[in-house]
Amino acid sequence: MPLMKSWVDSANAPDTDFPLNNLPYGSFLTGDGEAHCGVAIGDAILDVTALEEDGLLAVADQDEVLIFGDWTEFMALGPKVWARFRTDVTALLAEDAPDPVTLAAYMVPQIGTRMVLPFEVREYTDFYSSKHHAFNVGSMFRGPENALPPNWLHMPIGYNGRASSVVVSGTDVIRPNGQIKGPDDDVPRFGPSRRFDIELEIGAVVGQPSSGPISVAQAFENIFGYVLLNDWSARDIQAWEYQPLGPFQSKATATTIGPWIVPAAALEPFRASTPERENVLLPYLREPEPMLYDIALEVGLTPDGGTETIVSRTNYREMYYSAAQQLAHHTVSGCPMRVGDLLGSGTISGPDPHQRGSLLELSWGGKEPFGIEGGTRSFVEDGDTLTLRGAALGDGYRVGFGSCVGTVRPAVKLPEE
Amino acid sequence: MPLMKSWVDSANAPDTDFPLNNLPYGSFLTGDGEAHCGVAIGDAILDVTALEEDGLLAVADQDEVLIFGDWTEFMALGPKVWARFRTDVTALLAEDAPDPVTLAAYMVPQIGTRMVLPFEVREYTDFYSSKHHAFNVGSMFRGPENALPPNWLHMPIGYNGRASSVVVSGTDVIRPNGQIKGPDDDVPRFGPSRRFDIELEIGAVVGQPSSGPISVAQAFENIFGYVLLNDWSARDIQAWEYQPLGPFQSKATATTIGPWIVPAAALEPFRASTPERENVLLPYLREPEPMLYDIALEVGLTPDGGTETIVSRTNYREMYYSAAQQLAHHTVSGCPMRVGDLLGSGTISGPDPHQRGSLLELSWGGKEPFGIEGGTRSFVEDGDTLTLRGAALGDGYRVGFGSCVGTVRPAVKLPEE
Numbered sequence A, B: 001m002p003l004m005k006s007w008v009d010s011a012n013a014p015d016t017d018f019p020l021n022n023l024p025y026g027s028f029l030t031g032d033g034e035a036h037c038g039v040a041i042g043d044a045i046l047d048v049t050a051l052e053e054d055g056l057l058a059v060a061d062q063d064e065v066l067i068f069g070d071w072t073e074f075m076a077l078g079p080k081v082w083a084r085f086r087t088d089v090t091a092l093l094a095e096d097a098p099d100p101v102t103l104a105a106y107m108v109p110q111i112g113t114r115m116v117l118p119f120e121v122r123e124y125t126d127f128y129s130s131k132h133h134a135f136n137v138g139s140m141f142r143g144p145e146n147a148l149p150p151n152w153l154h155m156p157i158g159y160n161g162r163a164s165s166v167v168v169s170g171t172d173v174i175r176p177n178g179q180i181k182g183p184d185d186d187v188p189r190f191g192p193s194r195r196f197d198i199e200l201e202i203g204a205v206v207g208q209p210s211s212g213p214i215s216v217a218q219a220f221e222n223i224f225g226y227v228l229l230n231d232w233s234a235r236d237i238q239a240w241e242y243q244p245l246g247p248f249q250s251k252a253t254a255t256t257i258g259p260w261i262v263p264a265a266a267l268e269p270f271r272a273s274t275p276e277r278e279n280v281l282l283p284y285l286r287e288p289e290p291m292l293y294d295i296a297l298e299v300g301l302t303p304d305g306g307t308e309t310i311v312s313r314t315n316y317r318e319m320y321y322s323a324a325q326q327l328a329h330h331t332v333s334g335c336p337m338r339v340g341d342l343l344g345s346g347t348i349s350g351p352d353p354h355q356r357g358s359l360l361e362l363s364w365g366g367k368e369p370f371g372i373e374g375g376t377r378s379f380v381e382d383g384d385t386l387t388l389r390g391a392a393l394g395d396g397y398r399v400g401f402g403s404c405v406g407t408v409r410p411a412v413k414l415p416e417e
Helices: A048-053 A072-076 A079-093 A100-104 A131-142 A216-222 A235-241 A264-270 A323-331 B048-053 B072-076 B079-093 B100-104 B131-142 B216-222 B235-241 B264-270 B323-331
Strands: A025-029 A035-041 A044-047 A107-109 A124-127 A158-160 A166-168 A177-180 A189-192 A200-206 A223-231 A255-257 A296-302 A309-315 A342-344 A370-372 A375-377 A385-393 A398-409 B025-029 B035-041 B044-047 B107-109 B124-127 B158-160 B166-168 B177-180 B189-192 B200-206 B223-231 B255-257 B296-302 B309-315 B342-344 B370-372 B375-377 B385-393 B398-409
Touching: A035 A048, A044 A048, A044 A079, A072 A079, A079 A264, A124 A323, A158 A323, A158 B158, A177 A235, A200 A296, A200 A323, A216 A223, A216 A323, A223 A264, A223 A323, A223 A342, A223 A385, A223 A398, A255 A398, A264 A385, A264 A398, A309 A370, A323 A342, B035 B048, B044 B048, B044 B079, B072 B079, B079 B264, B124 B323, B158 B323, B177 B235, B200 B296, B200 B323, B216 B223, B216 B323, B223 B264, B223 B323, B223 B342, B223 B385, B223 B398, B255 B398, B264 B385, B264 B398, B309 B370, B323 B342
Parallel strands: A124 A342, A166 A255, B124 B342, B166 B255
Antiparallel strands: A025 A035, A035 A044, A044 A107, A124 A158, A177 A189, A200 A223, A200 A342, A223 A255, A296 A309, A296 A385, A370 A375, A385 A398, B025 B035, B035 B044, B044 B107, B124 B158, B177 B189, B200 B223, B200 B342, B223 B255, B296 B309, B296 B385, B370 B375, B385 B398
């Protein structure tokens, strides 16, 4: 598919994340401080809440679907409504649209506009489905022979995260306190994490509910779209707490998501296959067709007042399990899923050292600090800004995710200290 | 404190769970199928939604707090409103109440009335804070020398559960399917859990939000009340999936909560201390005063068409960490908590074999099936009804939780099989 041309000039530039081919969904604050739903186009946002209010855009046959500035209710209406809306917005923004002059009054510049969470994150699950990441982390802790847990090649391993800690790009992240016990310490101490880290992930947004086990094919249909996702992780807190029930407070400080939900429909031309497998998967996990996507990803690290260094470049197609497989597995026990559930892919690492999606891997557990402009890093330092970016690369255009940004601020002192 | 007398005769019986001293909060369906908020008194329910609608009971200065038949909005109003409401309802139901005749029209019999979830479970966390339980389970898997994980005596270990799977007492539970791999199997198979289990717990209901670390004292104040909680667990699925990120699908089928939230205020006379500790806790986890409760608990198992056997009797005061300590720990990383968050205590086991709160422990991993009326059990069988009960025992009265009931139905066949 070539670039689809829009009357919005900036949407036709080859380097924009938001050509007409994309049309991702976000939520922004208007001048009155009200949340509105918006669709990104070039360097602008189309205010679709205002368009709906003014009767210029109808969502299904219902009124006021977008009135709360949140896409949850829209998602609940289902794939047919998603498809029709996308067709309607495409027509409004296409080169040959009937009335650009009217539409122009509903455009807001992206620069200077504050974004908010585009949906209510109902529950948040984080997976662990990049083989290179699992192998790297396992090698550090258990040696390369025992790197992958025995279950890993048979199912997408995941854990329930904390939905209340999900924030939108641009929100500062406060370094967590917690219990930390080094290998030579007799007892744990309490204090700020010294091994605070990021995880480069893609999050899948569940747009349709299910009340029992669903197939991989159905799971694929139930996914509304995808966001960039940074699962902030305190490695020292994690090391001490995670046995036997998994990560808890080490992952509960914040998870930052990008402001734009890229619709699954926009990613259709970029489908990719999961890799060849060592084991035959059980039938409930088999994909009837390719359900991953080819999405180039990168991580930038900018010290306080400094210059950005791109510290990692990888691709979503490195995943061993697709989001559809993860969602199908999630339901197999009968677990109900709801509109607004968010599924993190797990850290996405490629085979090469510069393709690692966490600082833990990039600095090999802190033993091999890596260079950045004007310094080195093992883990995140106060004042550092971490930026994730991603885009599916078409012929002369890109379907991008915008950026997913968070700056780390110093830990708070607790009154008890 | 002695029994407080009510004009509702059944509330003065020494064996009722619901004397005037209790007044727990629940939600029920009216004859019209509408959810209303109710307060249990003796064998009846006082319809407080109808009382509010008719202007006979005011919740703070706001109208229609109880109109949706859910206690979430009420909880959000905070401890002063909770206290005033409790005082007002106590006055309406006391022996010397001014107008029992009018009130009698707002009474619904408990028998035959269908209960629904009394609040929207925002997120669900399950802890692992009974030392006897942790020791029993650890002994089975790692031997008694290594039974307790090294972190266990230093912090309340917990994991995020799945809020969407929380159901109210009386809801059938469908035996889950999942991946299972026995110690002698080369590869996992897919099928119904053969080691389906219960966990006897008390759940703490968070009634006030917090946005950063809070003290144990503040955490105690933020807890609205307590419910019985059965965390259904598929032990064979759990054994294969839980390393390294903790339980996931093994705990996602269902968690049943009792229909009645017993207010923290009703449990005040029954406060109890956590046990003496092997280690000095870090300051952020220290309790300024006793924050556990003395609550007698039991588990009944009734085979399909058979007679109930009480298979376990224990007490909430066996916990090593209180709910206030769990909640304070939950917030230490900065994790935001919201109204309606539910915190499971973890399986409550006492030191004696008949005090064990799971079948896994009662049958010692299935190796020592235990006797019930007309048979034996290692794990739950299809058609079994499991009933949890609990009450704080006063002098001539009890502050009870009602019962928390679930019947297990056969697994579904998946289309892929």
